[in-house]
Amino acid sequence: MYSQLVDTGAKGKPSREGMSPEEAAFQDRIDQDITVEPRDWMPEQYRKTLIRQISQHAHSEIVGMLPEGNWISRAPSLRRKLILLAKVQDEAGHGLYLYSAAETLGVDRQELLDALHSGKAKYSSIFNYPTLTWADIGAIGWLVDGAAIMNQIPLCRCSYGPYARAMVRICKEESFHQRQGYEIMLELCRGTEEQKRMAQDALNRWWWPSLMMFGPPDGESVHTQQSMAWKIKRHTNDELRQRFIDQTVPQAHYLGLTLPDPELRYDEESGHWQIGEIDWSEFWRVIQGDGPCNRERLGARVRAYEEGAWVREAARVHAEKQAARRAA
Amino acid sequence: MAVTGGAAMSDASKQFEYLLRLGDNALVLGQRLSAWVGHAPVLEEEMATANVALDLIGQAKSWLDLAGQVEGEGRDADWLAYHRDAWDYRNALLVEQPNGDYAMTIMRQFLFDAFHLPLLEQLAASGDERVRDIAAKSVKEVRYHLRRSSEWVIRLGDGTEESHRRTQAALDELWRFTGELMAADAVDQAMVEQGLGADLEPVADAWRQRVDQVLEAATLERPGEQWMQQGGKQGRHSEHLGYILAEMQFLPRAYPDARW
Numbered sequence: 323m324y325s326q327l328v329d330t331g332a333k334g335k336p337s338r339e340g341m342s343p344e345e346a347a348f349q350d351r352i353d354q355d356i357t358v359e360p361r362d363w364m365p366e367q368y369r370k371t372l373i374r375q376i377s378q379h380a381h382s383e384i385v386g387m388l389p390e391g392n393w394i395s396r397a398p399s400l401r402r403k404l405i406l407l408a409k410v411q412d413e414a415g416h417g418l419y420l421y422s423a424a425e426t427l428g429v430d431r432q433e434l435l436d437a438l439h440s441g442k443a444k445y446s447s448i449f450n451y452p453t454l455t456w457a458d459i460g461a462i463g464w465l466v467d468g469a470a471i472m473n474q475i476p477l478c479r480c481s482y483g484p485y486a487r488a489m490v491r492i493c494k495e496e497s498f499h500q501r502q503g504y505e506i507m508l509e510l511c512r513g514t515e516e517q518k519r520m521a522q523d524a525l526n527r528w529w530w531p532s533l534m535m536f537g538p539p540d541g542e543s544v545h546t547q548q549s550m551a552w553k554i555k556r557h558t559n560d561e562l563r564q565r566f567i568d569q570t571v572p573q574a575h576y577l578g579l580t581l582p583d584p585e586l587r588y589d590e591e592s593g594h595w596q597i598g599e600i601d602w603s604e605f606w607r608v609i610q611g612d613g614p615c616n617r618e619r620l621g622a623r624v625r626a627y628e629e630g631a632w633v634r635e636a637a638r639v640h641a642e643k644q645a646a647r648r649a650a
Numbered sequence: 651m652a653v654t655g656g657a658a659m660s661d662a663s664k665q666f667e668y669l670l671r672l673g674d675n676a677l678v679l680g681q682r683l684s685a686w687v688g689h690a691p692v693l694e695e696e697m698a699t700a701n702v703a704l705d706l707i708g709q710a711k712s713w714l715d716l717a718g719q720v721e722g723e724g725r726d727a728d729w730l731a732y733h734r735d736a737w738d739y740r741n742a743l744l745v746e747q748p749n750g751d752y753a754m755t756i757m758r759q760f761l762f763d764a765f766h767l768p769l770l771e772q773l774a775a776s777g778d779e780r781v782r783d784i785a786a787k788s789v790k791e792v793r794y795h796l797r798r799s800s801e802w803v804i805r806l807g808d809g810t811e812e813s814h815r816r817t818q819a820a821l822d823e824l825w826r827f828t829g830e831l832m833a834a835d836a837v838d839q840a841m842v843e844q845g846l847g848a849d850l851e852p853v854a855d856a857w858r859q860r861v862d863q864v865l866e867a868a869t870l871e872r873p874g875e876q877w878m879q880q881g882g883k884q885g886r887h888s889e890h891l892g893y894i895l896a897e898m899q900f901l902p903r904a905y906p907d908a909r910w
Contacts, residue, residue, distance in 0.1 A: 630811065
């Protein structure tokens with residue numbers, strides 16, 4: 323998931339005319355679906371775009387641990403607690419592979435974390451919403467991981483090898499998470515009146531933010547064409563969003579839930595579900611820092627980092643002492 | 651119930667008590683540890699902490715399911731985890747102590763792991779097949795827990811002046827809860843006699859040896875003789891446990907008719 327607004331340094335469709343011979347040769351290789359590896363020459367903007375995208379993705383995994391982590395202590399059975407704990411642990415693992423993939427482009431994890439903590443780097447807007455009931459854990463698995471998979475499956479064929487390979491691993495785990503989320507929803511929807519109410523309330527709150535995860539509409543997504551030319555991105559935001567809607571609406575109906583969109587209708591002609599207007603002002607507000615939990619999420623990450631400084635320092639100093647002892 | 655209690659219980663209820671102790675230690679410590687997830691000092695520690703918590707909660711589930719079977723009243727691990735109040739919990743006081751800073755969490759873990767491993771090693775040779783199976787699986791996990799927590803105690807003790815100070819403070823704070831782990835009562839004795847449980851004397855020897863060795867490598871000072879707090883194993887807890895359970899048990903308590 324989880325990269326919504328990646329600046330490529332270029333707006334609109336790239337043209338071959340302005341390319342240097344190196345850039346043209348690079349584009350030829352991309353066009354032939356030859357994977358780019360860390361030692362290969364690449365345009366500076368391609369490298370920067372990937373760093374932005376991969377690090378946004380990594381940050382999203384790490385920040386994304388917080389809303390779900392909020393329910394580990396209150397999971398309603400030992401089995402659910404184990405599943406949730408393992409899921410959040412997987413997210414930490416995804417963060418690790420993604421930071422490693424970014425490091426192959428010549429940045430280190432520290433720089434990327436500094437950019438997150440200072441507010442300069444972004445993470446997915448979805449994690450700035452609160453998890454208020456247990457049903458939110460189901461809804462996140464079902465909708466948020468579902469949207470993430472929709473975004474990420476094409477990234478398994480991304481032109482940059484280390485990112486594509488990280489995504490293959492991540493996608494396998496994400497699809498497992500999505501099934502677990504849906505299973506939570508199913509259990510709730512087959513349960514008591516209160517549980518059904520919980521499930522409906524979670525869907526009401528998570529539906530629109532999940533649709534916003536795919537990023538702004540194609541007309542406003544100025545970097546999409548360059549990213550697609552580089553095969554960092556394989557489909558437009560609106561294409562992926564529509565696939566997600568078409569997949570998810572019947573799942574909601576199967577649960578017996580109502581989507582919070584009075585304009586939602588099935589279009590026989592196109593074979594697609596059509597939604598009402600997305601409130602893009604909410605999207606921009608959350609991206610810019612005024613979502614319900616932006617301050618809490620970033621605050622928690624910064625606090626963990628600052629309070630952990632002495633631990634990291636101790637580990638570093640101990641390792642140095644050990645090395646000195648071995649040398650002596 | 652007195653500290654030496656358990657004398658008047660039937661064999662089955664002593665087994666039940668004993669299995670609750672094993673399960674509750676793992677559950678309460680796993681619950682405590684999982685609160686670090688998302689807040690650990692470094693990403694690799696997010697993974698490691700979650701890993702240990704997962705192992706412990708998995709072990710708790712196995713022990714509590716077995717406790718329910720032995721009891722024979724149809725209660726399973728979830729029932730026992732979510733519907734007992736603090737006085738019916740049988741974990742040691744050590745594992746319910748607050749997370750504090752990372753030194754406190756690591757020290758609590760180390761002091762427990764150094765007990766947990768030799769305990770499980772004996773239980774892996776228990777005369778009861780069911781106990782043997784759970785212990786044999788758990789021992790592999792706990793061997794790693796002890797290796798990890800020992801390394802961290804050494805790293806933090808030997809690291810910087812600040813980390814040394816914090817780690818010594820954690821050791822001084824938690825030491826009073828270590829005696830209980832290895833103080834055998836009538837339940838422990840009965841389990842040894844039945845060939846089901848572990849003899850705590852060799853466990854205590856292994857614990858002391860390990861603790862001395864790690865504290866020395868960590869340049870930490872072993873606290874002097876002092877009063878050892880007891881009672882958790884018999885259901886007399888610190889004030890902390892009630893809050894842990896209030897949070898953990900919230901959903902099944904608030905929605906008693908629901909299945910999750």
